[in-house]
Amino acid sequence: MADARFSGKVAIIGGGAKNLGGIISRQIASEGAKVVVHYNSASTKADADKTVADIKAAGSEAVAVQGDLTKPANVTALFDAAIKAFGGVDIAINTTGMVIKKPIVEVTEKDYDTIFAVNSKAAFFFIQEAGKRLRDKGKICTIVSSLLAAYTDSYAIYPGSKAPVEHYTRAASKEFGPRGISVTAVGPGPMETPFFYGQENDASAKYNQTAAALSKFTRTGLTEPRDISELVLFLVSDRGGWWITGQTIFANGGYTTR
DSSP states (O other): OTTTTTTTTTEEETTSSSHHHHHHHHHHTTOOOOOEEESSGGGGHHHHHHHHHHHHHTTTTTEEOOOOOOOOHHHHHHHHHHHHHHHHHEEEOOOOOOOOOOOOGGGGHHHHHHHIIIIHHHHHHHHHHHHHHSSOOOEEEOOOOOGOOOOOOOOOOOHHHHHHHHHHEEEEHHHHGGTTTTTEEEEEESSSSHHHHHOHHHHHHHHHTTOOOOGGGSSSSOOOOOHHHHHHHHHHHHGGGGHHHHHEEEEESSSOOO
Protein backbone atom coordinates (compact mmCIF):
# COMPACT_ATOMS: atom_id res chain seq x y z
CA MET A 1 0.00 0.00 0.00
CA ALA A 2 3.00 2.33 -0.33
CA ASP A 3 1.32 4.40 -3.04
CA ALA A 4 -2.17 4.26 -1.52
CA ARG A 5 -4.00 7.53 -1.03
CA PHE A 6 -4.07 7.22 2.77
CA SER A 7 -0.82 5.37 3.36
CA GLY A 8 0.65 6.34 6.73
CA LYS A 9 -2.58 8.06 7.88
CA VAL A 10 -4.67 7.28 10.95
CA ALA A 11 -8.44 7.77 10.75
CA ILE A 12 -11.11 7.81 13.42
CA ILE A 13 -14.54 6.94 12.07
CA GLY A 14 -17.34 7.95 14.45
CA GLY A 15 -20.12 5.40 14.01
CA GLY A 16 -17.72 3.33 11.94
CA ALA A 17 -19.17 -0.10 12.67
CA LYS A 18 -21.95 -0.41 10.09
CA ASN A 19 -24.00 1.26 7.34
CA LEU A 20 -22.21 4.28 5.85
CA GLY A 21 -19.66 4.34 8.65
CA GLY A 22 -18.76 0.72 8.06
CA ILE A 23 -18.31 1.34 4.35
CA ILE A 24 -16.05 4.33 5.01
CA SER A 25 -14.03 2.35 7.57
CA ARG A 26 -13.37 -0.47 5.12
CA GLN A 27 -12.74 1.77 2.14
CA ILE A 28 -10.27 4.12 3.82
CA ALA A 29 -8.44 1.10 5.23
CA SER A 30 -8.26 -0.45 1.76
CA GLU A 31 -6.43 2.70 0.66
CA GLY A 32 -3.80 2.48 3.36
CA ALA A 33 -5.18 4.07 6.53
CA LYS A 34 -5.04 2.62 10.01
CA VAL A 35 -8.59 2.88 11.35
CA VAL A 36 -10.21 3.42 14.72
CA VAL A 37 -13.75 2.05 14.40
CA HIS A 38 -15.97 3.81 16.92
CA TYR A 39 -19.24 2.23 18.01
CA ASN A 40 -21.83 3.50 20.46
CA SER A 41 -23.01 0.57 22.56
CA ALA A 42 -23.02 -3.17 23.10
CA SER A 43 -25.74 -3.54 20.45
CA THR A 44 -23.24 -2.62 17.71
CA LYS A 45 -20.17 -4.36 19.13
CA ALA A 46 -20.56 -7.36 16.82
CA ASP A 47 -20.71 -5.04 13.80
CA ALA A 48 -17.61 -3.17 14.98
CA ASP A 49 -15.71 -6.42 15.56
CA LYS A 50 -16.69 -7.64 12.08
CA THR A 51 -15.53 -4.39 10.48
CA VAL A 52 -12.19 -4.59 12.31
CA ALA A 53 -11.78 -8.23 11.30
CA ASP A 54 -12.52 -7.41 7.65
CA ILE A 55 -9.96 -4.58 7.69
CA LYS A 56 -7.29 -6.81 9.19
CA ALA A 57 -8.08 -9.60 6.74
CA ALA A 58 -7.55 -7.11 3.91
CA GLY A 59 -4.08 -6.27 5.24
CA SER A 60 -4.53 -3.06 7.19
CA GLU A 61 -4.75 -2.25 10.91
CA ALA A 62 -7.80 -1.37 12.98
CA VAL A 63 -9.14 -1.25 16.51
CA ALA A 64 -12.69 -0.88 17.82
CA VAL A 65 -13.50 1.65 20.54
CA GLN A 66 -16.87 1.95 22.29
CA GLY A 67 -18.28 5.20 23.62
CA ASP A 68 -21.41 7.31 23.91
CA LEU A 69 -20.21 10.47 22.19
CA THR A 70 -22.92 12.62 23.76
CA LYS A 71 -20.57 12.59 26.77
CA PRO A 72 -17.51 14.75 25.96
CA ALA A 73 -15.27 12.62 28.18
CA ASN A 74 -15.95 9.68 25.84
CA VAL A 75 -14.95 11.77 22.83
CA THR A 76 -11.65 12.54 24.54
CA ALA A 77 -11.22 8.86 25.40
CA LEU A 78 -11.81 7.91 21.76
CA PHE A 79 -8.96 10.15 20.59
CA ASP A 80 -6.80 8.93 23.47
CA ALA A 81 -7.35 5.35 22.32
CA ALA A 82 -6.45 6.22 18.74
CA ILE A 83 -3.23 7.90 19.77
CA LYS A 84 -2.34 5.02 22.08
CA ALA A 85 -2.97 2.47 19.32
CA PHE A 86 -1.39 4.26 16.37
CA GLY A 87 0.61 7.24 17.66
CA GLY A 88 -1.56 10.05 16.31
CA VAL A 89 -4.63 10.98 14.29
CA ASP A 90 -4.80 12.57 10.83
CA ILE A 91 -8.45 12.18 9.82
CA ALA A 92 -11.65 12.40 11.89
CA ILE A 93 -14.93 11.48 10.20
CA ASN A 94 -18.17 11.53 12.19
CA THR A 95 -21.07 9.56 10.71
CA THR A 96 -23.06 9.23 13.94
CA GLY A 97 -26.63 10.44 14.05
CA MET A 98 -30.25 9.65 14.75
CA VAL A 99 -33.57 10.46 13.10
CA ILE A 100 -36.90 11.36 14.64
CA LYS A 101 -39.73 11.97 12.20
CA LYS A 102 -42.77 13.48 13.91
CA PRO A 103 -45.09 16.46 13.48
CA ILE A 104 -43.99 19.35 15.70
CA VAL A 105 -47.04 18.98 17.96
CA GLU A 106 -46.03 15.38 18.78
CA VAL A 107 -42.39 16.06 19.68
CA THR A 108 -41.64 15.55 23.36
CA GLU A 109 -38.99 17.25 25.44
CA LYS A 110 -37.21 13.90 25.66
CA ASP A 111 -37.23 13.61 21.85
CA TYR A 112 -35.75 17.09 21.58
CA ASP A 113 -33.05 16.60 24.19
CA THR A 114 -32.05 13.17 22.85
CA ILE A 115 -31.70 14.12 19.21
CA PHE A 116 -29.86 17.37 19.90
CA ALA A 117 -27.44 15.48 22.14
CA VAL A 118 -26.64 12.99 19.37
CA ASN A 119 -26.71 15.21 16.29
CA SER A 120 -25.47 18.53 17.65
CA LYS A 121 -23.70 18.15 21.00
CA ALA A 122 -21.73 15.04 20.03
CA ALA A 123 -20.82 16.58 16.67
CA PHE A 124 -19.55 19.75 18.36
CA PHE A 125 -17.31 17.96 20.83
CA PHE A 126 -16.05 15.58 18.12
CA ILE A 127 -14.97 18.58 16.02
CA GLN A 128 -13.54 20.29 19.10
CA GLU A 129 -11.46 17.27 20.09
CA ALA A 130 -10.29 16.78 16.52
CA GLY A 131 -9.14 20.39 16.46
CA LYS A 132 -7.07 19.76 19.58
CA ARG A 133 -5.64 16.37 18.65
CA LEU A 134 -5.22 16.09 14.87
CA ARG A 135 -1.78 16.39 13.42
CA ASP A 136 -1.14 19.42 11.20
CA LYS A 137 -2.81 19.18 7.76
CA GLY A 138 -5.48 16.92 9.23
CA LYS A 139 -9.03 16.54 7.94
CA ILE A 140 -12.43 16.65 9.64
CA CYS A 141 -15.72 15.67 8.01
CA THR A 142 -19.20 15.36 9.54
CA ILE A 143 -22.24 13.69 7.98
CA VAL A 144 -25.32 15.91 8.12
CA SER A 145 -28.44 15.72 5.89
CA SER A 146 -29.81 17.11 2.64
CA LEU A 147 -32.98 17.86 4.60
CA LEU A 148 -31.14 21.02 5.69
CA ALA A 149 -32.36 22.40 2.35
CA ALA A 150 -35.79 20.76 2.35
CA TYR A 151 -39.25 22.28 2.65
CA THR A 152 -41.21 19.45 4.22
CA ASP A 153 -43.35 18.43 7.16
CA SER A 154 -42.54 16.08 10.04
CA TYR A 155 -38.81 16.72 9.92
CA ALA A 156 -38.39 19.67 12.28
CA ILE A 157 -35.98 18.34 14.89
CA TYR A 158 -33.92 16.01 12.68
CA PRO A 159 -32.47 18.61 10.30
CA GLY A 160 -32.92 21.19 13.06
CA SER A 161 -30.46 19.26 15.20
CA LYS A 162 -28.06 18.88 12.26
CA ALA A 163 -28.20 22.57 11.25
CA PRO A 164 -25.75 23.74 13.94
CA VAL A 165 -23.07 21.52 12.39
CA GLU A 166 -22.90 23.86 9.40
CA HIS A 167 -21.94 26.69 11.75
CA TYR A 168 -19.48 24.52 13.67
CA THR A 169 -17.90 23.56 10.34
CA ARG A 170 -17.45 27.14 9.19
CA ALA A 171 -16.03 28.33 12.51
CA ALA A 172 -13.73 25.34 12.87
CA SER A 173 -12.37 25.76 9.36
CA LYS A 174 -11.36 29.34 10.23
CA GLU A 175 -9.90 28.42 13.60
CA PHE A 176 -8.04 25.28 12.50
CA GLY A 177 -7.03 26.54 9.05
CA PRO A 178 -3.71 28.03 10.20
CA ARG A 179 -2.61 24.46 10.98
CA GLY A 180 -3.65 23.24 7.53
CA ILE A 181 -6.72 21.40 8.83
CA SER A 182 -9.73 21.33 6.51
CA VAL A 183 -13.25 20.96 7.89
CA THR A 184 -16.28 19.91 5.85
CA ALA A 185 -19.80 18.53 6.19
CA VAL A 186 -21.61 16.25 3.74
CA GLY A 187 -25.41 16.11 3.45
CA PRO A 188 -26.54 12.88 1.77
CA GLY A 189 -30.00 12.48 0.34
CA PRO A 190 -32.26 9.63 1.52
CA MET A 191 -29.87 6.72 1.53
CA GLU A 192 -30.27 3.01 0.88
CA THR A 193 -29.67 1.87 4.48
CA PRO A 194 -31.84 0.64 7.39
CA PHE A 195 -31.34 4.13 8.86
CA PHE A 196 -33.70 5.47 6.14
CA TYR A 197 -36.33 2.74 6.06
CA GLY A 198 -36.85 2.81 9.82
CA GLN A 199 -38.49 6.25 9.54
CA GLU A 200 -40.61 5.89 6.41
CA ASN A 201 -43.84 4.18 5.39
CA ASP A 202 -44.37 2.62 1.97
CA ALA A 203 -45.77 5.81 0.44
CA SER A 204 -43.02 8.12 1.66
CA ALA A 205 -40.30 5.60 0.75
CA LYS A 206 -41.65 5.36 -2.80
CA TYR A 207 -41.77 9.16 -3.06
CA ASN A 208 -38.15 9.45 -2.01
CA GLN A 209 -37.14 6.79 -4.51
CA THR A 210 -38.22 9.08 -7.36
CA ALA A 211 -37.65 12.56 -5.89
CA ALA A 212 -34.07 13.21 -7.02
CA ALA A 213 -33.26 14.48 -10.51
CA LEU A 214 -30.97 11.48 -11.04
CA SER A 215 -33.15 8.88 -9.27
CA LYS A 216 -33.70 6.67 -12.31
CA PHE A 217 -29.96 6.17 -12.71
CA THR A 218 -29.48 4.45 -9.34
CA ARG A 219 -30.32 0.92 -8.29
CA THR A 220 -33.13 1.97 -5.92
CA GLY A 221 -33.65 5.65 -6.73
CA LEU A 222 -32.03 6.57 -3.41
CA THR A 223 -28.57 7.86 -2.63
CA GLU A 224 -26.09 4.99 -2.71
CA PRO A 225 -23.80 4.81 0.35
CA ARG A 226 -20.78 4.16 -1.86
CA ASP A 227 -21.29 7.51 -3.61
CA ILE A 228 -21.17 9.26 -0.23
CA SER A 229 -18.12 7.33 0.94
CA GLU A 230 -16.28 8.25 -2.29
CA LEU A 231 -17.03 11.93 -1.71
CA VAL A 232 -16.01 11.83 1.94
CA LEU A 233 -12.73 10.13 1.12
CA PHE A 234 -12.02 12.74 -1.55
CA LEU A 235 -12.64 15.53 0.97
CA VAL A 236 -10.28 14.01 3.55
CA SER A 237 -7.52 13.26 1.05
CA ASP A 238 -4.44 15.30 0.16
CA ARG A 239 -5.29 14.97 -3.53
CA GLY A 240 -7.56 17.94 -4.10
CA GLY A 241 -10.17 17.43 -1.41
CA TRP A 242 -8.21 19.22 1.31
CA TRP A 243 -8.68 22.53 -0.54
CA ILE A 244 -12.43 22.41 0.15
CA THR A 245 -13.05 23.69 3.66
CA GLY A 246 -15.78 25.39 5.69
CA GLN A 247 -18.49 24.05 3.39
CA THR A 248 -21.50 21.76 3.55
CA ILE A 249 -21.86 19.73 0.36
CA PHE A 250 -25.20 18.21 -0.60
CA ALA A 251 -24.66 14.89 -2.33
CA ASN A 252 -28.13 13.75 -3.30
CA GLY A 253 -28.56 13.47 -7.06
CA GLY A 254 -30.69 16.63 -7.15
CA TYR A 255 -32.98 15.81 -4.23
CA THR A 256 -32.57 19.25 -2.62
CA THR A 257 -30.39 22.26 -3.27
CA ARG A 258 -30.02 25.87 -2.23
